[in-house]
Amino acid sequence: MASGTRALAVVAGLFTAVQLLLVVPGSGIGWDEAVYASQVSPYVPAAFFSAPRARGITLLAAPAAALGQDPVNLRVWFALLSGGALFGSFRVWLTILRPAVVVVAAGLFASLWITLLYGSQAMPNLWVAYGAVVAVACFLLPPSRRAHAGLAAALALVALMRPSDALWLALPLAVAALAARAPVRLVPLAAGVGLGALPWVVEAYLRYGGLAARLHRAGEIQGGFGGQFAFGAQLRALSGRTLCRPCSDVAWGRPELALWWFALPVAVAAGISVARGRRRPLVLATAAAVSVSVPYLFLIGYAAPRFLLPAYALLALPAAQALVHAARTWRRPAVAVLVVALAGHLAVQYAVLHRAADRYRDLRTAYARTAAELHRRGVHPPCTVSGHEAVRVAYALGCSSRQVGGHDGSIDAAGLRAMACGRPVVLLTAGGAPPPAFARAWRPHGLSPLPGTRTLHALLPPACTDEGGRGHQGHQGHQGHQGATLPTLPSRP
Template sequence: MAPQSRAHHLLLVVCGVFAVLSLVLVPLTLPLGWDETVYASRFSPYAPTTPFSAPRTRGVPFLIAPVATWSDSVVLLRVWLTLLATAALYLGFRPWLRFLGRPSGAAVAAALYGGLWFVLFYASAAMPNHYTAMGAVGAVGLFLRSRQSPVTCAGVAGGLALATLMRPNDGVALGVPLLATALLVPAWRGWSRVLAVLGGLAAGALPWIVEAYVRFGGVRERLTEASEVQGDLRPLLSVVHHLTVMDGPLLCRPCDSDTVRPLSAEWWFLLPLLVAVGLWSARSGSRGVGGPRREARQGPQGRPPQPSSAVLPGCLLAAAVALSAALPYLVLVPYAAPRFLAPTHALLAPAAALGVLALVDVARASRRPRIGLVALGLALAGHLAVQLPLAHSNAGIQAGARGDWARVAEVLHEHGVGGESRTSTSRDSRTGRDSHTGRDFRAGGGPEAEHTLPASSAATPRSFPSPTSPAAPPAAAAPHAAPPRSSCAKRNRRPGPAHGPATACPAPTHQGGSSTYARERPHHTSKRTLSGTPRPFCGLDVTTVPPAPSGNSELLRDSQPPTPASQPAYQAHEFV
């Protein structure tokens, strides 16, 4: 078998292993998270619709439409998304088979990126970041080709359109350095590249712009509202926050009480080293410091390999685009999530792959090649030993936290919250039915039935027992309910007199006869709470509750006893 064919087959094998690992580590039965529910509720099997805030885009609903339009099965949806994520991984790194000179470099790059725990976790999730990353890495790989055929230009435009459709801010951050390169750098200057970049950005941003004028009154108004929803974007430095989330949670907001765990953040230390070695090996003009490899003498599919003089500038351009994609999250966004930097990790993976291959060449050329190869293999195995358990443990945490929503709904129903209306916590993510009464939300009023209270319920406000009241001890509030998991208890608890001053939630906004919480701006805790007063959490997953009694903005208190402060608290849902 020719080297180029082996390299192509190796990339296919890596993509297959990625799919299998994702299915093994993250169960297909994992309930939909809040963000996933928002996207899936655009379709009738997952009705009623949930609020679609300004930062969200229509890219994910487009991805899940082939399944979500006719089936409410979470398992089927996750199988479909796993297939899509695997295909995206292949299409994203395939252009690099021709550019890196060493065809196996593309497979190694895909393995480095696909082996990260959050990439594996989100492979079956209805979330946009993996597709943004694959659109970016594929577009850059095609952009770097010396000959820009119509098919290549269409690929560049398609990759940027996908990235922009999923996350317009990421698309702009990716497109600006590519556009500047196509205009200013002689080696890549050309109108074909300029038009491809502009066309991809325009095609991906068009739905977002149209919706901005239809729903928000204009682009500026939508950007302003999106900034408010995300905690007021402003100049800051959140590099440390992104280090802390490398072992979870899925969203850290705020991250001030969190700490960096060096072992879990090992990829942040390993990645710069591999990228530096890869750039050095590209600069040397060889495929690794041990001399040109035999596999590099012929490019994939019989074409000449990419000239060695173009590999270093290409990897530097990919690194510049990666930095451009990461910069807004590092200096503007006041919270962190590991998935935010997925495009950055993907764009740095080709250079890191060259670094891995260069280290292999060094080990082979040494006097004791076995020792060097074993040491390198142990280092990579240690990296996987950190990443794979993180994917599985975070999946377990999310399964427990999302299961807590049903228990919260049960407590709310026992307290009479909602009456004939329904709360979003009690809706089964697979069927659109109340998880306790079995009643269909869509019956008797359509999607609005979840958000509107009958006049009789609105006219008679209910009072709710306080967990600190002697007449209604915490255990008596819901004696039949199992205590929630520690993550839920710590996440949702408002401290009483024994745990510090009580903190009131923001007053609900009244719409007609119901009171609707501002769902899009929850106050999150970090994954670990320092000893002392626990942080309050006011972002309970409750869409509709009866109007608050006069002078009382705290409609619900957690009726369960507090958990020890030493136990970690994780987020049950994520944010845009």
């Protein structure tokens, strides 16, 4: 046991170190991260919080967000936190499976570019994965107050991060409890899901008019639930795309980057078949992994690799069982082939991680440049940004973000014009898109383009008139712009 704990600590330490060395330096902030961090930041007004989102990750982000707007604060904090959570979550399995299997499983999961990229991000999916690993382990432990408390706490964490994921995770565990004629296990399952989802449900009644209304709105934002097939989209996303929406126009140009995805179910099946006396834990882990994958493979029409992190964490256990068994029973030539295959797998993961991390560094440079250009034109806090990529530009400036219409619609045109009389307001348009009707008289100013755009313009409102008819500027210097160009659909948090 002690040797397994030490080896697991080494894996967790390496996981953290790789993040700090390869991912954290110079990294910019993602759109969803900016939304989550702004909810608890004393430096940036809270961005619009859409119906599908849950506030669990904002609680984890709060200590780092309190230090300032620099994304590196979040990156370092979450790199350290995710390394500790990797150790803690897989450590529970040391009493269920052989230490070598648990350590290899943690290593497999930690080596994925997806895990390494999101380990240092303020995003909920990795924390759902850690909660799922702990929940299944606690369910398998001999019944006790400690095991039941751990099961409830793990499911509460998952529900706090993503309530729907907690329901899908609890489903196979509930079936297993009933099959084993142990209905007492249903109590911590229900308690954990209910406690973790309670803030989301309460907010549904306070802000959305009820639970049914919030669920309906969440479905609209996600493009509807049910009858969709996202396998192809997930495959395309494995090349390093953090969001594939839509994926129909994305060519699958690097199929070798997805070979591990096809090898994974083979390794899982092999691990279960050779487990013998430890087959039940691996079967349950696999069933839970399949269950939490269902909504992301069959109920939505787009993909992001992070959606499947909970499944990968659970499937790493039977896959590790297969690898450990092969290392112990195969002859040296076969083991050598396996080692070469694993080395190739790690090389692929590193290559994709390197490209993805570089994109985040490019984002930091681009948004800092845009913020500096707007600041020179008089856009400074308190201010409001609207239009193309308003959330991230606003976060970099310390402004609020508001949209006229769309999924994040939080203000109308009249309200935006009125706001411009008292603060800098800026409306961003990209790609030569014409300004909306209400902003056709606003002054355009060219900006350096952001990644993915050919051109970027800031529309600044003219002098406004107060009730007494006296013309005045909403702020000194050039006025900011916000508002009308609708953003792309928000990524699923």
